[in-house]
Structure formats: C-alpha cells, structure tokens
Amino acid sequence: MHWAYKIANELIEKYPNKETYVCASGISPSGSVHIGNFREIITTYFVVKALNNLGKKTRFIFSWDDFDRFRKVPATIHPTYHHFIGKAYSNIPDPFGCHSTFAEHFEKEFEKSLSELGIEVEFIYQSKEYKSGRYNEDIIHAIEKRKEIYDILMKFKTSVPNEQERNDFYPITLYCENCEKDDPSITQYNHESKTLDYSCRCGFSNQLSIEVANNIKLNWKIDWAMRWMKEDVVFEPGGRDHSSETGSYTVSKEIAKAIFDFDAPHYTPYEFIGIKGQNQKMSSSSGNLITPAELMEIYLPEVILFMFAKYKPTAAFNIGLDEDVIKNYSEFERYQSHYIDQTLLDLDICQSVEFAHIGKIDKKYPKFNHVASILPLVNYNVALLKDIFINNGETFSFIEIEKISQLAEYWIKKYNPQKNIMINQKQAIEFYHSLTEEQQFWLKNLCDYLLNNEPQDQTELMKQLYSICNHDDKKIMKANQKTFFTMIYRLVLNRTSGPPIPLLFQVVNKNQLIHLLNFNES
Numbered sequence: 052m053h054w055a056y057k058i059a060n061e062l063i064e065k066y067p068n069k070e071t072y073v074c075a076s077g078i079s080p081s082g083s084v085h086i087g088n089f090r091e092i093i094t095t096y097f098v099v100k101a102l103n104n105l106g107k108k109t110r111f112i113f114s115w116d117d118f119d120r121f122r123k124v125p126a127t128i129h130p131t132y133h134h135f136i137g138k139a140y141s142n143i144p145d146p147f148g149c150h151s152t153f154a155e156h157f158e159k160e161f162e163k164s165l166s167e168l169g170i171e172v173e174f175i176y177q178s179k180e181y182k183s184g185r186y187n188e189d190i191i192h193a194i195e196k197r198k199e200i201y202d203i204l205m206k207f208k209t210s211v212p213n214e215q216e217r218n219d220f221y222p223i224t225l226y227c228e229n230c231e232k233d234d235p236s237i238t239q240y241n242h243e244s245k246t247l248d249y250s251c252r253c254g255f256s257n258q259l260s261i262e263v264a265n266n267i268k269l270n271w272k273i274d275w276a277m278r279w280m281k282e283d284v285v286f287e288p289g290g291r292d293h294s295s296e297t298g299s300y301t302v303s304k305e306i307a308k309a310i311f312d313f314d315a316p317h318y319t320p321y322e323f324i325g326i327k328g329q330n331q332k333m334s335s336s337s338g339n340l341i342t343p344a345e346l347m348e349i350y351l352p353e354v355i356l357f358m359f360a361k362y363k364p365t366a367a368f369n370i371g372l373d374e375d376v377i378k379n380y381s382e383f384e385r386y387q388s389h390y391i392d393q394t395l396l397d398l399d400i401c402q403s404v405e406f407a408h409i410g411k412i413d414k415k416y417p418k419f420n421h422v423a424s425i426l427p428l429v430n431y432n433v434a435l436l437k438d439i440f441i442n443n444g445e446t447f448s449f450i451e452i453e454k455i456s457q458l459a460e461y462w463i464k465k466y467n468p469q470k471n472i473m474i475n476q477k478q479a480i481e482f483y484h485s486l487t488e489e490q491q492f493w494l495k496n497l498c499d500y501l502l503n504n505e506p507q508d509q510t511e512l513m514k515q516l517y518s519i520c521n522h523d524d525k526k527i528m529k530a531n532q533k534t535f536f537t538m539i540y541r542l543v544l545n546r547t548s549g550p551p552i553p554l555l556f557q558v559v560n561k562n563q564l565i566h567l568l569n570f571n572e573s
C-alpha cells in the first residue's frame with residue numbers, strides 16, 4: 052500500500068468519527084521556499100488526497116509563520132537588512148520592492164508554484180491571525196500557566212532549572228510598540244487586569260492590555276501546540292530536525308496535552324531532499340537553493356509530484372539536475388505508459404502515478420530524452436522538431452512539443468551544456484582508420500543504400516541497418532548493432548550516443564550525412 056494511504060488509514064482508525072480531517076503544514080517565509088521545505092506541504096498533500104479518495108472530508112491548511120522574528124539575512128538580500136533583525140517577517144519591507152512586505156514576497160513566490168503544480172490549499176497567515184486578536188485568550192492562558200510551561204521545556208533541556216529564571220519566564224515574543232523589534236523585557240504580569248509591563252532596549256516602556264494587544268506571539272513550541280488545538284489538527288508532518296526525542300514535536304505534544312488539553316496530531320517526520328548536479332550544498336543562508344519554480348523550469352509538474360510520491364517521507368533522496376533528468380523523465384514516461392496500458396503491476400507505483408496527476412492520465416508529450424537529444428541539432432527550432440516527429444510517425448501538437456522543448460532547452464543551457472551537441476562539419480578520418488575492415492564495409496553499404504534510397508520510413512531504415520551488420524550468432528549480431536550505431540554517432544556527432552538513428556538521419560541534411568559517412572571518395 053502506498054505510504055499516503057497507509058497514513059490515511061491510520062488516521063481513520065485513530066479518529067473514526069471525525070467529520071472533517073484537518074491536515075496541516077507550515078513554513079516561515081524566511082526567504083525563498085526551497086525544494087527541501089517543499090516536502091512539508093507535499094507530504095500533507097498526498098495524505099489529504101488519500102483521505103479524499105477514501106471518502107473522507109478534509110481541510111488542508113498551510114500556515115505561513117510570518118509573525119516569527121526575522122533572525123538572519125539571507126545571502127541573496129542586501130546586508131543592510133540586518134537593521135530589521137528582531138522584527139516580524141510581516142513588518143519588514145520587501146527587499147525586491149514588488150510586494151508590501153518581506154513575508155508577502157516569498158509567500159506569493161511559493162503560492163504561485165503551488166498553484167502551477169495544481170496543489171490547492173487554504174493559507175493561514177499567522178500575522179493576520181495574531182493581530183486579529185483571535186489567539187489573545189490563549190496567550191493569556193499560556194502566560195498564566197507559564198511556570199508549568201517552563202517546567203515542561205526544562206525537562207527537554209540539559210541546563211538546570213532555576214527559580215529566578217522560572218519566575219521571569221514568559222512563553223511569548225513581544226514586539227515593541229515603538230521600534231517593532233522583539234527587544235522588550237517583561238517586568239511584570241498582572242493577573243487581575245491581564246496586563247504586561249515591559250521596557251524595551253530602545254528606551255520605550257508601556258503597560259499592555261493583553262486582551263486587546265496585537266503585538267504578542269506565543270513562542271514556537273507553545274504556538275504550535277495552541278494552533279493544533281485551535282484548528283483541531285489530526286495530521287502534520289515535520290522535518291527530521293523537529294522529530295528527535297527532544298525535538299519540537301515531542302515538546303509541543305506535551306504542551307498541547309498539559310496546557311491546552313489537546314491530543315497532538317498524528318505526526319510523520321520527513322527526510323531532507325538533496326540536489327544532485329549542483330556543486331554546492333543547498334541552504335537558505337547561502338542563497339544557493341533550488342526552488343520549486345526553478346525545478347519547474349526543468350521538470351513537468353507531474354514528474355516532480357511523481358518523484359515525491361514515489362519515496363516514503365522517511366527516505367532521503369536527491370533530485371538530479373544532471374543526467375538524472377533524463378533518467379527521471381524516462382522512468383516516469385515508462386510507468387505512465389504501463390499505467391495507461393494497464394500493465395503496471397506494482398500497486399505503490401500505480402498509486403504514485405495517480406498522485407502525480409491532477410486530471411486525466413494520458414501521454415501527451417514527446418519523450419524528453421528524444422527532444423533533448425534532437426533540439427540542439429535543429430538549433431532549438433521547435434517547428435523543425437515538430438516536422439521531424441511527424442515524419443517519424445509521432446504526432447504531438449505544437450504546444451506539447453514546445454512545452455518539452457522549453458524545459459529541455461533550459462536544462463541543457465543551464466545545467467548540462469555538454470548536451471548542447473553539434474553536427475560534425477568535417478569527416479572523422481582518424482576514427483575511420485581505426486575501424487576494422489568489416490566495420491568499414493558496413494559503412495560503405497550504408498552509404499550505398501542512402502545514395503540510392505529515400506528512407507522515409509523508420510522501420511525500413513532500421514531493417515536496412517540491421518541487415519548490414521547481420522550475423523548468424525545472435526550475441527555477435529547484438530554487439531555488431533551496438534558497434535555500428537556507436538560508429539554512426541562518432542562520425543556524425545563526435546559522441547558515443549545520440550538521438551534514435553531514424554531521428555538523427557532526418558535531422559541531418561542528407562548531403563551532409565553522406566559526406567560524414569562516406570570515405571570511399573575521399
């Protein structure tokens with residue numbers, strides 16, 4: 052059974068009478084959401100889909116933790132932004148000037164990618180929720196229970212609790228009304244009036260009525276627990292770093308029960324995602340990160356969804372930007388064809404194919420590998436490529452060919468320039484002389500055939516090629532075919548591989564082709 056169905060079944064068993072299954076995920080907009088963070092939402096997405104397919108009503112929420120404090124300037128942003136450290140993400144200007152806040156810039160960037168992937172989700176902006184006063188009663192409750200919270204937190208720490216620290220502990224972040232930073236020290240809480248006295252490093256001090264305040268946020272592990280209770284969450288995944296014995300989930304779980312009388316949701320830890328084919332390690336602070344938007348410049352949405360569906364959340368995997376792109380596309384294309392032909396027997400893979408598609412499952416695109424191997428040879432001319440496919444008996448619409456061509460072109464030019472292959476201008480004389488007499492004879496036969504025939508039909512051409520290098524021993528015949536094709540690629544492209552031979556012969560102008568293959572006249 053697919054992992055998402057397994058989780059869905061566990062949820063149904065654990066909460067048999069739930070009318071709506073609330074599944075949650077959340078990310079801080081601390082910079083561009085990269086493909087590692089992306090697993091947070093996609094894990095939830097598949098569980099939601101599985102619940103829906105099992106006939107359950109769901110609510111799929113995604114929290115933007117934009118009331119968190121800005122703690123570090125990402126490498127892609129001007130260093131002057133360190134002035135804003137300590138303010139909430141939603142209270143900082145957009146460094147790119149196109150949105151109203153820092154948070155909104157990165158939120159919209161990611162929301163656009165989700166929409167292009169066909170993932171629909173209910174966004175909750177925590178700044179808005181906190182500022183609206185929706186949580187104020189819960190903030191008061193947490194402040195009144197602050198010593199109990201302190202004791203729970205200390206159980207998971209190595210430092211020794213002390214009474215002074217316990218008395219001064221407040222499980223909140225208070226943003227100063229003057230400088231908007233989280234610099235205030237709380238000097239007193241008044242239980243009767245529900246007010247806080249604070250003084251800030253900037254020199255400002257005030258008494259704040261918590262019932263109407265819009266500048267207080269619960270600290271992370273308390274915040275997480277409170278929001279589970281508030282939204283009645285039954286499922287939420289979390290990164291491996293949150294999942295250890297002393298990690299956030301374990302702590303928040305205990306706080307949820309002890310302070311908010313709520314049973315923590317079913318939790319699935321997920322592993323990190325790596326990127327292959329890029330030299331540096333991906334991290335938000337280095338600015339060296341791959342966003343879902345960047346991935347969608349190379350991969351079709353369904354191929355991305357398939358990769359994530361195929362691996363269990365606990366399995367780490369690498370997304371390739373190198374030659375693996377071909378491998379990943381080919382694997383997906385193969386499984387998709389088998390699915391359509393109903394010859395795909397592995398249930399997990401079947402369900403992964405289903406999870407990868409938003410609508411109908413059909414083969415509408417040309418093979419990525421074919422497009423990527425021919426496109427540079429036709430100088431990225433999509434119309435020419437379309438003619439080649441038609442001549443080869445494969446019909447796709449211009450839009451479909453154009454889509455794959457755009458992806459392939461972006462990939463070749465940015466990540467795999469060695470795929471930017473060219474047709475040889477000169478004969479590879481030295482290589483020709485390294486061939487055996489028999490191999491030279493094959494070439495002569497091929498040229499004779501090409502000179503006297505117009506091989507339009509690919510079966511006809513392949514038959515001819517096979518007969519030229521034929522041998523009674525099947526094993527030898529196979530080896531001969533491989534050698535023969537490699538020879539052709541070497542002579543035409545100066546490489547050991549290339550597009551399927553019939554496609555190659557259509558791409559290369561016939562005179563040029565014969566010039567490169569025919570050594571009898573020279």
Ligand SMILES: [Zn+2]
Binds near residue numbers: 227231251252255
């Ligand atoms: Zn201040």
